[in-house]
Structures are given as structure tokens and as C-alpha cells.
Amino acid sequence: MHIIENGNVAAALGVRLCRASVIAAYPITPQTPLTERLSEYVEAGDMKAEYIPVESEHSAMAVCIAAASAGARVFTATSANGLLYMHEQIQWAAGARLPIVMCLVNRAVGAPWNIWNDQQDSISQRDTGWMQVYCSDHQQIIDSVIKAYWLAEKVNIPIMVCYDGYILSHTYMPFDVPDQQQVDAFLPPFRPDYILSPENPANLNTVTLPDVRVDVHGELAHGYMEIRYLLQEDMRTALAVAADAEKKFTEIFGRGGNPYLEPYRCDDAEFVAVGIGSMTYQLRVSVDALRKEGVKVGVMGVRFYRPFPDEAIANALKGKKGVIVFEKALSYGYEGALASDLKSALYEHLAGTGDLPTVQNFIAGIGGRDIRTEDLTQYLRAATQSRVSKEPLWIGLKL
């Protein structure tokens, strides 16, 4: 059914369709309407779930960890400083290998206090062992939530479904809400290999020594390092599993395609703008304008950020003259994290081939600073003519 709603409602509908049975969240702008909507569904009996109001984001994730350990399909959502407050439990959820789905409505982090959109919050959680997928419109939000549960439960790794605050969370656009029957056909009930229960008491993730140990059954059990290695190994494997998810989703719902990237006018492009989230759709307008001027340029959205689709990215950018990375986040003291990751992928797969593009990095929209399409066009045009700046260049800065 096609409806017109905001991005937070798209996420809430996705969670309802996935039959999450435990929801624990703490309200924070711009995520609040999402969790409010879910609490309304539960209160009205439209959703058979336990809604647990908590006193903090840290507790929200702790509840999700406990409930997922006991076999529940769980959901939480947050933004910015709420995410940072949750940080310890975020790492815990990954090490505990719990398939938790969390919507992250991107917002700038303090200080100074700021409630508007950028992506510093989720990018700062890059190395926590969570998968991260980014959305550029409302259809992607609802579809990504559904795919996220399938993927997370296949690989036992938690996943953040990230979308830009306000630009997506609070704007209204049409999207298709799948039938419950379709979602049920896609997503089987959650049946984890292990469920914590009073009949079989166990300690989960207590002190684990550096070296391996013999467990009470006489079997050689992992040390800390083996457990962490397996997380890395399964994260890399998750790239292929994400492709399976996409294929299965496309068969049932009739949409989808490339699970990792969203290229636009890239095939014959000499220069490609790369970004994450809604800004890449805005860049399409700039690309169209520059194409009219005869500049061979395209734009590519990175949908999967962790695990990083390095090979797909290198293949997509192979032989291009230049890549211009637009980011709403920064690894302070160096450059945008996506620019670094992208350079690493290009070096790994293309170094010495003569197909290695140059890379420039532009930072935009920090703390909700308005991103003007004409600015994007102007900087993109300049970047196709020469190297604009060695350091990451901040678009729209008024210093």
C-alpha cells in the first residue's frame, strides 16, 4: 500500500511488520517520533510487543541485550548524544553477537549542543563491530529495517539502520508499505541457536582470558582473541550475506538491486561524487546540471558502510579520473572517515594498475549547516578541473 508519511513512521512501520517483540528506547530528537509511534502501536494493541520505557540509552541497549539473549526480536533507536551514551553497551552487543536492529537518526554531537543533522554520531561508531547501512529516502528506510533483521539474524551481528535527521526523519514522502504476508514470507520468526533460560543457567560474556580454556564439558573454548577474530571474519562474510538478503528481498518485493552502492550516471563518468545518505540524492541535481555543461560526472551513494564493500567500490571507481567524497562527518585530525576508507579500498585493489583515481574530500552540512545545491555543483565542477584542496575542504564555511 502506498502512503505519504515521514521517515520516522516508515521506520516504525518496518519494525511493526518485522514483529519485534521487545522495544526499549529513550526519546531524543530527531528520533523521538519513531519511538512514540511504536509505543502507540503497542498501547493500541496493533503490535504484540513489550515496550520498556527506560531511563537512558545505556539502559535501552542493556534491555535489548538481555531480551535478545533470551530469544526476543528487539528494537531500539536513538540519535547523537544518546548513541554516545549507549556506546559501552553498543560494543557489548556486538561482542555478544546479538542480532539487534537499531535505527540511528543522524544528528550532530555536542559540544556545542546542536540538534540538527550531520553524520558524526554514527560514523563515530564505525569500529564497534556493528553493521551500518544508510538510507537516502523513506522507501529505503522501511525496506532497510526489514532487510536488517534478516541479515542480522543470519550472521548474528547487530546492525544500525541510519538515516538523516529531519531531512528524512521529519519530511513526508510517498512510499510503499509491504503487506504483512510478504514480510512474513521474507523474514522467518527469530529462532536463535542459543536462548538463555532458567532451565540452563549460564554466564554470558563474563571475564574471558587472553588464552583459550577448557570448558566444564572438557571442550577447548575460545579465548578473547578467537571471539573477536570470529566477529571480524563474520563481518567480512556478511557482505555476501547482504547480497543474499537483497536478492531474496527483490524476489518477494520487486525492488532493490545493488546492496552496497547506489550509482547514478556513473557508467561513462570521468568523475564520481561519493557520499552517504540523503546528500547523494541532492548531488544528483548537481550531476544533472553539470552533465548539461558537458562535464562527465556521476554520483554514487554508499549504502553499506560496515562491513565496507571495498571490492565493489574499487570496481565501481576503477579507471575514473577523480573521486570527490562529500561527507557530513570528520575524523578530527585527519579527514572524512569515508574518504580514508575509500582511498584504502582503491589502493588495495587498484594500486599500480594505472586505474587509480585521485581523491578529494569535501565536508558539508556539519551541525545542520544548509547544503545549497548550487554550492555542491560549484565545488563538484571545480574538483573536476583541478585539485581544490589537499586538506578536506569545508563547504559553506563562513570564517
Added chain:
Amino acid sequence: MGTRNYKRKTSHSESGPGDGGRTGSWRVERPVFDQSLCIPCKRNKEACFICWLFCPEIVISRTIPPKVNLEYCKGCGICAEECPTKAITMVDEAKFTEEDKD
């Protein structure tokens, strides 16, 4: 032989000796019993066992004489502290020969 085929990908422990690893290797002092002072030893009766009761690692047996499982005794010294007749002394591990060590 590694842990590749272990049934779980997480840290999971059930109650039982040693599921936290061989913690006896952490010990720097070892509890040594003087049976001439120890109440159950002296009377040859099931009595006292304060050491068994207080041991946080459950490595002291409720037997005559009480025995310490040195595989998992961390050498915390709580038994020596609690013993009402001061029958337990904490002795530097360096005083024991290599063969005594585990």
C-alpha cells in the same frame, strides 16, 4: 588444535570448576594448613569448615583435612584471615620447588 569447531562464537560459561580458566596461575601466596591447629583435623570431626564456607572460589573441600584445589586457588588469603585458630598461613609461592608448583 584450535577452537575453530567450538560450538559457540561467544564467551559462554556454565557453573563448574575452571570455567573461568586456570586461575591458579595468578596465585602469589599459597594457603598452607597446620593440622595441629585445624579444628576438624584436631578432633577428627565434621566441624568448623569456616575456610570452606568463606572461600570465594569454592576450592577448599569440606573434608578432614580440608584440601585446596591449587588449579583454581587464586591465593586471596580469605581462608587464612577467617580461620578462627590461625591454622592457615599464606606462604610465598617462591618458597615451593618447581615440582610443587602447578
